[in-house]
Amino acid sequence: MLSAAILAELQALLGVDRVFADAATLALYASDETPKSCLPDAVLFPTSHDDVVAIVQLANRHRLALVARGAGSGNVGGAMPVTGSLVVSFECMTRIIEFDAANRLVVVEPGVVTDDIDALANTVGLMYAPDPGSGAYCRIGGNLAMNAAGPRCVKYGATRDHVLGLRAVTGDGREIRVGGRTTKYATAYDLTRLLVGSEGTLALITEATLKLIPAPESVATLRVCYASNAAACAAVSRIMAQPVVPSALEFMDRRAIDTIREYGAAEGLPTGTQAVLMVEADGVAADVPRQIAALEHSLVGDGLLEIQSGFTAEAIAALWIARKSLSHAVKKIAPLKINEDVVVPVARLANLVNAIDALGKHHGVPIVSFGHAGNGNLHVNLMVHADDADEMTRARNCRDALIEAVIGLGGSLSGEHGIGSEKRHYVGRELDAATLAMMRDVKRLFDPLGLLNPGKKLPDEQAAR
Numbered sequence: 001m002l003s004a005a006i007l008a009e010l011q012a013l014l015g016v017d018r019v020f021a022d023a024a025t026l027a028l029y030a031s032d033e034t035p036k037s038c039l040p041d042a043v044l045f046p047t048s049h050d051d052v053v054a055i056v057q058l059a060n061r062h063r064l065a066l067v068a069r070g071a072g073s074g075n076v077g078g079a080m081p082v083t084g085s086l087v088v089s090f091e092c093m094t095r096i097i098e099f100d101a102a103n104r105l106v107v108v109e110p111g112v113v114t115d116d117i118d119a120l121a122n123t124v125g126l127m128y129a130p131d132p133g134s135g136a137y138c139r140i141g142g143n144l145a146m147n148a149a150g151p152r153c154v155k156y157g158a159t160r161d162h163v164l165g166l167r168a169v170t171g172d173g174r175e176i177r178v179g180g181r182t183t184k185y186a187t188a189y190d191l192t193r194l195l196v197g198s199e200g201t202l203a204l205i206t207e208a209t210l211k212l213i214p215a216p217e218s219v220a221t222l223r224v225c226y227a228s229n230a231a232a233c234a235a236v237s238r239i240m241a242q243p244v245v246p247s248a249l250e251f252m253d254r255r256a257i258d259t260i261r262e263y264g265a266a267e268g269l270p271t272g273t274q275a276v277l278m279v280e281a282d283g284v285a286a287d288v289p290r291q292i293a294a295l296e297h298s299l300v301g302d303g304l305l306e307i308q309s310g311f312t313a314e315a316i317a318a319l320w321i322a323r324k325s326l327s328h329a330v331k332k333i334a335p336l337k338i339n340e341d342v343v344v345p346v347a348r349l350a351n352l353v354n355a356i357d358a359l360g361k362h363h364g365v366p367i368v369s370f371g372h373a374g375n376g377n378l379h380v381n382l383m384v385h386a387d388d389a390d391e392m393t394r395a396r397n398c399r400d401a402l403i404e405a406v407i408g409l410g411g412s413l414s415g416e417h418g419i420g421s422e423k424r425h426y427v428g429r430e431l432d433a434a435t436l437a438m439m440r441d442v443k444r445l446f447d448p449l450g451l452l453n454p455g456k457k458l459p460d461e462q463a464a465r
């Protein structure tokens with residue numbers, strides 16, 4: 001528990017209305033989307049970069065752990081407190097500092113909601129491309145820390161590809177400014193790319209200069225049904241092997257399709273549909289039909305049941321709402337989802353899907369798979385009951401085998417959700433000892449006392465040996 005003296009010190013720094021240590025607030029900030037929790041000692045709401053510097057300096061004086069937090073929508077325990085920690089919530093740092101349409105950039109504080117940045121850009125015909133499914137409520141600071149991505153990233157890249165520069169506070173309280181305001185930059189080490197995806201373990205991001213790009217004039221959508229997962233994956237490979245890059249290429253397996261029936265998004269599916277692809281093309285209006293024709297050509301193959309096009313804007317919106325609801329909707333299959341976010345080289349997606357099918361059958365665990373097929377990134381959800389010890393053991397074994405299979409395919413533990421507290425014990429399986437040691441050195445350089453988000457991202461040193 002925080003001493004009264006430290007609490008008073010925090011209140012003097014930030015103001016009494018920016019420091020909360022009451023039971024209700026602590027409970028509210030004890031977890032993210034991960035079904036685990038740990039009460040922090042206090043929740044802090046800085047309103048400026050200087051507040052953040054002051055918090056980090058105080059944490060150094062008293063050796064207190066700091067856990068940065070955006071909206072808490074992460075699903076790997078990244079924003080979950082650790083015992084004795086202070087949560088630094090960026091919810092009150094929501095200023096758009098600068099919107100420079102001429103230079104296609106926006107400078108924002110970390111608490112700005114992701115979709116709001118895109119909406120602002122849209123007002124002048126631009127867009128902020130990364131579009132996580134949680135975009136309506138997650139914060140840009142959380143996106144930066146996790147290198148978040150979404151359906152559009154198959155064409156436009158993930159968060160990391162849309163950051164020009166950052167202002168941040170390191171674990172020992174130094175202010176750093178990395179990157180710049182230009183789309184070309186060759187002066188410094190690329191610390192911007194290092195901080196993006198560092199999950200709040202190296203520095204607290206207080207400002208981000210983000211790249212905006214022209215919004216497409218027109219978007220067209222296809223819903224494509226296949227008789228098997230293998231047939232759908234073969235189509236994904238064909239699409240990604242030809243020159244027209246879709247602006248979305250999403251996969252849903254049969255259980256995922258069943259889950260979204262109540263959203264009306266599975267209406268009129270041909271009998272025997274086992275997998276659905278959602279495919280989009282975007283660009284100048286005159287060119288989109290050419291792109292769609294090329295994509296349709298690649299979608300045709302064994303096991304194709306139907307290609308449906310010509311959706312109304314409302315129908316497209318309904319499709320996306322259904323697709324983006326899957327993360328929560330799958331919980332009606334079983335109350336607990338063990339959510340993996342694995343990624344493999346896209347031409348090996350079929351191998352991954354085959355491995356998932358085989359593992360689910362072998363371990364007797366229902367698995368729902370969906371996700372960003374064009375990037376080889378699937379959300380693999382093992383649906384279980386926490387009170388069924390036997391099922392939980394089977395699920396853990398299944399998860400272990402899945403990770404082995406993914407690494408064997410040249411893939412990675414996480415495509416976009418990050419590592420947090422929940423996947424760090426697997427990191428040593430993917431990264432070699434020298435790379436892990438280098439990552440620990442980097443961590444020590446930024447955060448000598450190890451105060452920033454301890455117990456996240458990196459495996460325990462003991463366990464890694």
Ligand SMILES: Cc1cc2nc3c(=O)[nH]c(=O)nc-3n(C[C@H](O)[C@H](O)[C@H](O)COP(=O)(O)OP(=O)(O)OC[C@H]3O[C@@H](n4cnc5c(N)ncnc54)[C@H](O)[C@@H]3O)c2cc1C
Nearest residue numbers: 070071072073074078133134139141142145148149200205
């Ligand atoms: C329904 C649903 C759909 C989702 N869809 C997607 C998706 O399509 N793509 C995707 O990538 N993710 C998705 N996610 C996961 C999640 O929304 C993302 O990881 C998102 O980036 C988290 O943002 P947040 O603001 O909620 O961050 P939080 O969960 O609060 O924090 C995430 C991490 O960022 C760190 N952090 C937060 N702010 C800062 C800061 N200012 N400086 C340093 N570190 C910071 C935290 O310490 C933590 O480690 C989804 C989640 C849900 C619930």
